[in-house]
Each structure stands twice: as structure tokens, then as C-alpha cells.
Amino acid sequence: MLGSLRPHEYVTSIYHIHLERLWENGIRGIITDLDNTLVEWNSPHATEKLMAWLVQVERLGFRICILSNNRDALRVSNFARPLNIPALHKAGKPRKASFYTALSQLNTDATATAMIGDQLFTDILGGNRLGMYTILVEPIHPHEFIGTRLIRLAERAVLCGKRPSAMQSEHFLFYVTVDDKEGEEFHS
Numbered sequence: 001m002l003g004s005l006r007p008h009e010y011v012t013s014i015y016h017i018h019l020e021r022l023w024e025n026g027i028r029g030i031i032t033d034l035d036n037t038l039v040e041w042n043s044p045h046a047t048e049k050l051m052a053w054l055v056q057v058e059r060l061g062f063r064i065c066i067l068s069n070n071r072d073a074l075r076v077s078n079f080a081r082p083l084n085i086p087a088l089h090k091a092g093k094p095r096k097a098s099f100y101t102a103l104s105q106l107n108t109d110a111t112a113t114a115m116i117g118d119q120l121f122t123d124i125l126g127g128n129r130l131g132m133y134t135i136l137v138e139p140i141h142p143h144e145f146i147g148t149r150l151i152r153l154a155e156r157a158v159l160c161g162k163r164p165s166a167m168q169s170e171h172f173l174f175y176v177t178v179d180d181k182e183g184e185e186f187h188s
């Protein structure tokens with residue numbers, strides 16, 4: 001169970017992800033959480049910085065899809081439509097069904113797809129269950145549901161005080177290939 005909660009990378013934000021390295025290692029699709037991963041919780045619009053990141057993502061050739069547990073269909077679609085990105089709301093992560101739907105949108109295999117998100121028990125657990133490459137980011141802003149705040153306490157217990165690392169690139173797929181040393185994909 002704890003192994004399923006371990007991301008392959010833990011970075012400060014999406015802007016710290018080594019996109020070129022992902023591509024070199026065969027990742028072709030990106031499924032990303034929305035709230036507190038791309039923008040602050042319930043923030044209606046993409047920032048200019050996010051738009052520039054998305055341009056880079058697409059320029060490299062990735063296909064990208066938003067997978068959100070947010071139940072507000074309008075909030076999710078109004079955010080994604082101007083960006084011309086497919087988006088699924090009320091995803092029920094970590095349940096597998098919505099991940100399969102997202103993969104069919106991208107037309108990529110799970111092993112060629114990265115899952116990016118700020119929550120261990122939804123984004124990372126769900127992605128790992130399908131065999132995706134999982135990337136945990138720090139939540140953008142502390143304003144969250146009270147329920148999410150309680151989950152953060154459990155997440156901190158799992159992460160054991162580990163901090164995001166800037167050294168993700170050379171440890172790509174480390175957890176998958178050398179899982180008898182699975183603790184080493186984190187770096188303090």
C-alpha cells in the first residue's frame with residue numbers, strides 16, 4: 001500500500017518538471033490534476049506562466065488532459081476550454097475508471113503517461129495503480145477544503161518530512177526498476 005503512495009518524483013511545482021527528460025524516457029501523455037496543481041483551488045483562469053508551460057508541453061509533442069475530482073462541471077470546463085485541453089470533472093480519483101477515460105482521450109498507454117498532482121491519496125495512488133509515471137507537486141496554495149486539510153496530515157505522515165527534490169532527472173524510473181531500494185527516489 002505504501003509503495004502505491006510513493007510518487008516517482010516529488011517536485012516543488014509543475015515548473016520544476018524536466019519535460020525533455022520525460023519525453024526522452026518515452027512519456028507521451030500527461031494527465032494532470034487541476035486544483036492546487038495547475039492553479040490555486042477554484043481559480044477560474046490559467047495564469048500566463050501556466051499558459052507558457054502548456055505551450056512548451058505541446059511543442060515537445062505531449063498530449064495533455066485534465067483529470068479533476070472537482071464536482072463543478074462548469075468550473076472545470078470553463079477553465080479548460082480556452083486552453084483547448086480535454087478535461088474530466090468528478091473523476092473520483094483514485095478509482096481507475098476515470099484514468100482509463102483520460103488515457104483513451106490521450107490515446108496513450110498507461111506506461112507512456114505521466115500523472116501529475118498534489119495529492120497522494122488521489123492523484124499518486126490512482127496513477128500508480130495503473131502503472132503510470134507519477135509526479136507529486138507541492139500544493140500551490142493552502143486554501144483548501146477542511147477535508148483536504150485533514151488528508152494533508154496523513155500525507156505528511158507518508159512522506160515522513162521529505163521535501164521536493166531538484167534532482168529528479170537522473171532518478172527517472174528508479175522506483176520502478178530498483179524497487180528493493182524504493183526509498184531512494186526521494187531526496188532531502
Ligand SMILES: [Mg+2]
Nearest residue numbers: 033035036118
Ligand atoms: Mg489537487
